[in-house]
Amino acid sequence: MAGWNLTGNTVSAEFDGSDDQERKELSVSQAVEIAAGALDAIPQLSVLGEVTGFRGPNARSGHCYFQIKDDSAAVDCIIWKGAYLKRTFDLRDGMQVSFKGSFNLYKATGRMSFVARSFSLAGEGLLRQQVAQLAEKLRREGLMDEARKRRIPVFCSRVAVVTSLSGAVIDDVKRTLRRRNPLVELVCVGAKVQGEGAPAELIEGLRRAAAITPAPDCILLVRGGGSFEDLMTFNDEELARAVAACPVPVVTGIGHEPDT
Incomplete structure (x- = not known):
């Protein structure tokens, strides 16, 4: 043979x-x-x-x-x-x-x-390493210290949400707030949550949300689930610094339960 x-x-x-x-x-x-x-x-x-x-x-x-x-x-x-x-x-x-x-x-x-x-x-491993390095850099600068966290009222009466207004996540936020506390006033600020220019739009969205009068009790920075690459917008260094500098407490909700 x-x-x-x-x-x-x-x-x-x-x-x-x-x-x-x-x-x-x-x-x-x-x-x-x-x-x-x-x-x-x-x-x-x-x-x-x-x-x-x-x-x-x-x-x-x-x-x-x-x-x-x-x-x-x-x-x-x-x-x-x-x-x-x-x-x-x-x-x-x-x-x-x-x-x-x-x-x-x-x-x-x-x-x-x-x-x-x-x-x-x-691939994803490289992105995760970059995120870990950025997190360590910000931690060393003190941006993650507990003392920096702004107090969120037990009962919020006015909440701003920064997210895409065309996705399902805004409906999820409205539905959850109606179930938890239907008296909360919700103010929506639209921004891209993925793709080129998204971090800059989210930073601008935070600025606009914090400038609302009267000021909201807190700001929700949220998006739905996706791949690790899709969620990388929220690992942007300038966006992290904007959250740390925001005068209004920011609560993040990125992805679904399997996402971190």
């Missing part, structure tokens, strides 16, 4: 069952050597996958061992100590990461691994 080489082309040599061919048995070492050579011939790859079973850095060697997986496959992965020391973030289970490296066969056990020489966060 015909075989396949690494490029996917058929190999012309045929196995005819002759005694000479049957006697060409390989030792385990020889077979593993052939497999190792085939893996060495594969060029460096960039592989995107989810980290799972992360162990490391090892207390003695400093190396890291884990698997990277997608929906239908998984492969053992190794990062040597020197490569991991150059990291800009710590690896942990569940991260979507892009790894650059090559396959290697450990001949003593015949075990194949992907040896990553560098790695970087990908």
